[in-house]
Amino acid sequence: MSGDLNHLRGKFAIAGVATFGCGEAPGYTDMELLAQAARLAVADAGLTMKDIDGLCTASASSAMWSMPVVEYLGIRPRFVDATMIGGSSFIAHLMPAMQALESGQCDAVLVAYGSAQRTSTLSRKEIGKARLLMDPQPYEHPYQPMLPMSAYALAASRHMHDFGTTRRQLAQVAVSARQWARKNPDAFMRDPLTVDDVLNARMVSDPLTVRDACLVTDGGGAYVLVRADRARDLPQPPVYVLGQGTAVWNRQISSMADLTVTAATQSGRDAYAMAGMGPKDINVAELYDAFTINTLLFLEDLGFCAKGEAGAFVEDGHIAPGGSLPVNTNGGGLSWGHPGMYGIFAAIEGVRQLRGNAGDSQVAGAQTAIVHGNGGTLSSQSTAILGTAAAL
């Protein structure tokens, strides 16, 4: 049995973060959004692009994405990781980045992403067609599931069947996210939203309506990871990586052994083990909510509720503002925004909370955050536990 990586706990910190063009950025490309976010994150860290000697990035469309990013930014990194496991990639990148910093291979890793998904001139229909050709799934595509949404709908159907979870409980996830978004001027959708609004919205793939689904927005996001000793000399309060774990179990939803138990059970276990912490030690949770069922699954699989109990937990108001566990404090993929792959934005919101500059959505005294990314169709899961100096 390999070790719990406890020796890496607290040795690295996120020193800079930034987003750019989130919501709508008409006329921008993926790369331009990434580059602006990268520039701002490096500046936020008190560094210059010349200090960046490590890069992690991923793209949903370009197979060799790290090369044009290196070229565009004008950097000569000694460490490049372009692991692409969907929306969880940018949380998963933390571990290879830490290993590279630990070994001395590099001194400052930039993790960066950009997507012009909402306003891109290439329509999502065209992208969808290209994906069918480039990434065939011959045992699923003939049945025309509306992927990714139908995969999550299948998981929701099974959760409802096994545990009595209701559509109202799923809807409450979206309503709670909206209540957080209403506190965040950066959120894309801030109108009031009720459970009935969600239930009466256009059904897309039963039992999920369009309001059970994340938004489609543009946006770039980036963060900079350095060794902790260096972070303490930089302008921002360091946000330390206390634990990290990534798990990939399958690609197709039809290959999942139990649709109500995700690989977050493994990624969460590993992250908690490295941090020497458990769910009770977490002050804020940023859980990739591509669909309302995701939040329920991750609340359970990361240990905040027993299996099958997340529906009732959410219905009791626990994840909404004022609840016992602040979840998706920026409004999440459901209401803040969702530029194609959301994981990096969950991490950035965790940092924002731990720096104490989250404005009206600030969770008072937050010292620890769990940030969790999901990729594919419940296929990959990556979990990180972040903390302030007080949490070391």
Next chain:
Amino acid sequence: MVNQEGGVQAIYQAALDQGRFEIQRCNDCGDAVFFPRELCPGCGSGDLSWFRPSGKGTVYAVTTVRRKPEAGGDYNVSLIDLEENVRLMSRIENAAPEEVKIGMAVKARVTVNEGHGLLVFHAMEGAAQ
């Protein structure tokens, strides 16, 4: 050694095209295997044989994909557990989408359209809830 009939995906589809639904069984650990693979995901063995499953299954998870009537209307997508303990995606063809329920007993059929075989399922007689 390369199989002259091609890889297992081509062999699986060739059987479907002739109206036969065949899946694999591992000769080392005995597990049934679906989707078709060159090695057993249970034990890693490369020694797999084709066989015809009973075709009996149970709906494990279900969704109705909504589509405008002019585009063909709503349709079912299900995950089905076969008696042989494998799971696959398919659709139930002889029931309205809203009638397909988790736990429903279903039976495999192969439809062949212009020489291309596709695995679908029918709700079994009296099985509809």
